[in-house]
Amino acid sequence: MTKHVVIIGAGAVGAASALEALREGYRVTILDPATPGGEQAASYGNGCWLSPMSVIPPAVPGLWRKVPKFLADPLGPLAIRWSYLPKVAPWLIRYLRSGWRWEQVEATARALRPLVVDAPRLHAALAEQAGVGHLIERRGLIYIYPSRAEFESEKMAWEIRHKVGVRWIELNADELRQREPDLDRRYGFGIMVEEGGHCLDPGAYVAALIAHAETLGAALVRDRAEGFRLAGGRLVAVRTGQGEIACDAAVIAAGAYSKPLARAVGDDVPLESERGYHAEISAPEVAPRHGLMPSDGKMSIMHTANGLRCAGQVEIAGLAAAPNWQRAEILKNHLLSCFPGLPKTIAPERVKVWLGHRPSMPDGMPCLGPSRASPDVIHAFGHGHTGLVAAARTGEIVAALLAGRAPPIPIDAFDSRRFG
Numbered sequence: 574m575t576k577h578v579v580i581i582g583a584g585a586v587g588a589a590s591a592l593e594a595l596r597e598g599y600r601v602t603i604l605d606p607a608t609p610g611g612e613q614a615a616s617y618g619n620g621c622w623l624s625p626m627s628v629i630p631p632a633v634p635g636l637w638r639k640v641p642k643f644l645a646d647p648l649g650p651l652a653i654r655w656s657y658l659p660k661v662a663p664w665l666i667r668y669l670r671s672g673w674r675w676e677q678v679e680a681t682a683r684a685l686r687p688l689v690v691d692a693p694r695l696h697a698a699l700a701e702q703a704g705v706g707h708l709i710e711r712r713g714l715i716y717i718y719p720s721r722a723e724f725e726s727e728k729m730a731w732e733i734r735h736k737v738g739v740r741w742i743e744l745n746a747d748e749l750r751q752r753e754p755d756l757d758r759r760y761g762f763g764i765m766v767e768e769g770g771h772c773l774d775p776g777a778y779v780a781a782l783i784a785h786a787e788t789l790g791a792a793l794v795r796d797r798a799e800g801f802r803l804a805g806g807r808l809v810a811v812r813t814g815q816g817e818i819a820c821d822a823a824v825i826a827a828g829a830y831s832k833p834l835a836r837a838v839g840d841d842v843p844l845e846s847e848r849g850y851h852a853e854i855s856a857p858e859v860a861p862r863h864g865l866m867p868s869d870g871k872m873s874i875m876h877t878a879n880g881l882r883c884a885g886q887v888e889i890a891g892l893a894a895a896p897n898w899q900r901a902e903i904l905k906n907h908l909l910s911c912f913p914g915l916p917k918t919i920a921p922e923r924v925k926v927w928l929g930h931r932p933s934m935p936d937g938m939p940c941l942g943p944s945r946a947s948p949d950v951i952h953a954f955g956h957g958h959t960g961l962v963a964a965a966r967t968g969e970i971v972a973a974l975l976a977g978r979a980p981p982i983p984i985d986a987f988d989s990r991r992f993g
């Protein structure tokens with residue numbers, strides 16, 4: 574009998590996992606209460622970067638010294654809702670400690686690089702199969718700095734990137750100008766990573782992957798997974814709001830909402846939402862040719878299919894708190910300052926704002942692998958800042974685990990039990 578796999582969550586990770594499971598010849602059911610590729614998912618509104626150089630975890634040595642300054646700055650990239658602090662404090666401590674020494678950061682980078690290397694090519698292939706090849710572009714990504722000095726201040730991180738195989742081209746002010754003529758002149762130095770790519774519309778991309786999975790025979794069920802029925806350590810069914818779905822295997826790919834599901838199969842993981850925002854200006858007067866990341870804004874800028882998007886900010890406030898649209902306003906204002914060709918004020922109807930939940934583990938690495946309670950329930954969540962780029966290889970890993978094969982890359986570092 575064909576193995577029946579339930580994929581819980583239809584974000585980028587669930588979509589890629591579903592397609593790879595179908596490739597293995599399994600019967601696949603995709604479970605999500607919401608529209609695939611919809612605004613509820615982090616995969617909808619992210620920064621669109623397919624960045625094989627995203628191997629440095631968010632917490633690096635010395636961050637703790639900068640945190641008070643970030644928090645005191647109302648326009649800064651980091652915010653914590655103070656009412657949420659007691660709840661999140663253990664996660665924050667783990668977060669800072671996991672990047673305490675550069676040796677730890679290098680170990681993380683070595684573990685993450687195989688997960689993201691070559692990702693633009695993998696995504697291009699997935700998109701092609703789903704009939705949306707035009708949504709993936711592979712023309713490089715550029716980090717922009719006021720001067721070389723700001724790049725030098727990030728030297729350690731770039732050295733580690735170099736050690737794990739990332740290569741780049743330095744752009745002086747003229748070269749940067751040639752590549753990005755609309756960019757404000759205060760940026761006089763760039764780092765171009767040619768292996769980088771981007772997705773023009775992550776929401777549409779995920780929707781297309783799921784639609785393609787359906788044409789290949791997957792069933793899409795609009796329901797919420799609530800738990801599992803196990804017998805003797807083997808999976809019997811996924812419990813949903815409306816009953817049970819009998820199955821042989823399940824993949825937890827519910828992004829930031831995966832924590833209770835992981836707990837239901839014995840893994841109490843420190844998964845937290847690093848909330849982020851975007852602001853997207855429709856019909857922009859300028860058209861950057863690459864994805865850009867300004868060092869002073871800590872955000873990504875991308876000319877998407879729908880407008881000029883800037884995405885970023887880290888807000889620690891949990892899944893339930895109301896959005897603080899001021900955070901999106903900060904992004905929009907920084908975007909305006911990057912491109913003098915944009916009007917000083919933009920009509921509100923031209924600006925779309927969005928809040929999303931990065932599914933973040935404190936050490937910047939996902940949880941990938943079998944659960945404690947059953948080899949039939951596989952974890953595939955916790956990709957934090959890099960879940961779009963990492964989704965494609967995650968799908969391959971999930972398929973190998975379902976088939977009982979060795980995964981295509983080492984995944985020991987991603988074991989959900991690493992926190993005890």
Ligand SMILES: Cc1cc2nc3c(=O)[nH]c(=O)nc-3n(C[C@H](O)[C@H](O)[C@H](O)COP(=O)(O)OP(=O)(O)OC[C@H]3O[C@@H](n4cnc5c(N)ncnc54)[C@H](O)[C@@H]3O)c2cc1C
Nearest residue numbers: 582584585586615616619620622798828849959960961962
């Ligand atoms: C501002 C911002 C910028 C970012 N920029 C980038 C970037 O440039 N590049 C990059 O690689 N990554 C980026 N990320 C991170 C990336 O978006 C996420 O890591 C990634 O989208 C996570 O994908 P996912 O499939 O795990 O989760 P999601 O996309 O969140 O999907 C989870 C799905 O699970 C469903 N679900 C929830 N609970 C249940 C349940 N109980 N049962 C069934 N279904 C359920 C939800 O409805 C949702 O559809 C960014 C994130 C943010 C917020």
